[in-house]
Amino acid sequence: MTRLHRRQALRLIAGATGATLATPAIIRAQTPSELKIGGMLPLSGPAAIEGHQVLKGLEFAVKEANAAGGALDREIVLMVEDDEANTTRGVIAVRKLIETDKVPFIVGTYASAVVIATMQITKEYGVPLLSGGSTSVAATDANEPGNPWFFRSWPSSVDQGLDTANAITGRFGAKTVAIIHDSGSYGYSLGDQVEQVVKDNGGEILSRDTYNAGEQDFTTLLTRIRSEKPDAVYIGGWAGDGAMIVRQATEVGLRTQFVGSGSMVSDDFIELAGPASEGFAVATLYEPSTPNVYGAEFGKRFEAEVGQAAGTLNSLGFDSTSIGIEAVRRTGGTDSKAVRDMIATGLADFPIVQGPEGATAAFDAKGSVDFPNFIAVIKDGVRTLA
Structure with missing residues (x-):
């Protein structure tokens, strides 16, 4: 599946103020210097x-x-x-x-x-x-x-999920995928997109699980996923949680292609995950080797x-x-x-x-x-x- 409408060119509460719809008057005062x-x-x-x-x-x-x-x-x-x-x-x-x-x-x-x-x-x-x-x-x-x-x-997250899912089934050739994402809107939107695109590309979603940001123990979940033998596991959430998941996956013997959301694209993730980060794939908008x-x-x-x-x-x-x-x-x-x-x-x-x-x-x-x-x-x- 490809993005259908890829563009040709690369081209906030004011306090409650009753029923008034007028824009609050803010004087843009700045010092001269x-x-x-x-x-x-x-x-x-x-x-x-x-x-x-x-x-x-x-x-x-x-x-x-x-x-x-x-x-x-x-x-x-x-x-x-x-x-x-x-x-x-x-x-x-x-x-x-x-x-x-x-x-x-x-x-x-x-x-x-x-x-x-x-x-x-x-x-x-x-x-x-x-x-x-x-x-x-x-x-x-x-x-x-x-x-x-x-x-x-x-x-957007939809496009990130699309490009990531296409990589899971295309670049990495995964036929079976497990999805893990946090319970926030970011995780859900990515999980939805990855699930849909993997299916559209002929892949199978073996399982989809959520977690709360900041959880510390994923071993039971990862042990179950290990028994599913997925070709790839997608993780959508914050970097610290993602690093915890891939570290604990190594500890329980889950060996597969891990792919993560764009939040896991920093060197902090690599440092937190340690050797378990090797081979981890992630959607990125910028790297020093950029064209x-x-x-x-x-x-x-x-x-x-x-x-x-x-x-x-x-x-x-x-x-x-x-x-x-x-x-x-x-x-x-x-x-x-x-x-x-x-x-x-x-x-x-x-x-x-x-x-x-x-x-x-x-x-x-x-x-x-x-x-x-x-x-x-x-x-x-x-x-x-x-």
Whole structure:
């Protein structure tokens, strides 16, 4: 099965205020010498591994932008809030960034449930929200077509699941598959997509199991799956949980091709899983070996500055932050609606580091950018594009 409509061109709660539908009046006050921009990520809690890696991308984008003169002749200052991958904390965080810090845009967040809980707030206040890693199609689907306020400059979870499932049955030749995913919206959406595509490709789903994020013991589940003898096991969830699963699979003697969701695409996953990560495959939007020349150059600069090889999570933060900064530069001010309009329709020529050669910030009517996911396999402790 192939993606039927692959595009030709690579192209949030205001407090309850009764029945009023008016946009709250937020004065975009910024000091003459600095320009505050917002970042909201899970820096503690179940998605902290992912959040800290995305944050490195935000910080690097700001550092490079300031080295090039900042924006509007001001130094860019990144205001960061920890949403803990929790919807209540996300609401508090986004309100602070808008009401207190008065940022013209926000990069956030990683957990799709938090995005969905906060994106109507940012829309009501008229502040664009650029994804800090969320892939759920439910977020962009919640946008009004032609009037998006949430933007994701990479493919959705549906597309990730599609490309991953095609790799399971095609590249890895699996005929029988077991699916394990967490009980959140991210895990369910990926599980649904992988199940459907594997079946459409003639494969068989032997079992499908869910778990709660942060579980510690998967041995009973994995022992049962071992008896099923699947050609492949797909895992959809946070990186820490995925690493725990593949480690315990080795301990119970489950030997098969493991394939994971994009959240497991960081070096932290490899470190946590240890030798059990060898041969693990994962959907990825960016690796230093990317054929995207602009992305490859980013990887060189990032490694020289940060001291680690760039990965997908770093690239997510870098692209979203760079897009927001460029929109401010091109509009020549901090009016959030003007910034939103520029993001929505005015950056089709702005290159992004993710995806194939030529990928740009050309958003569709729902605020998404589409291109194929890469598939990487861990060999000798390093992700290598398959």
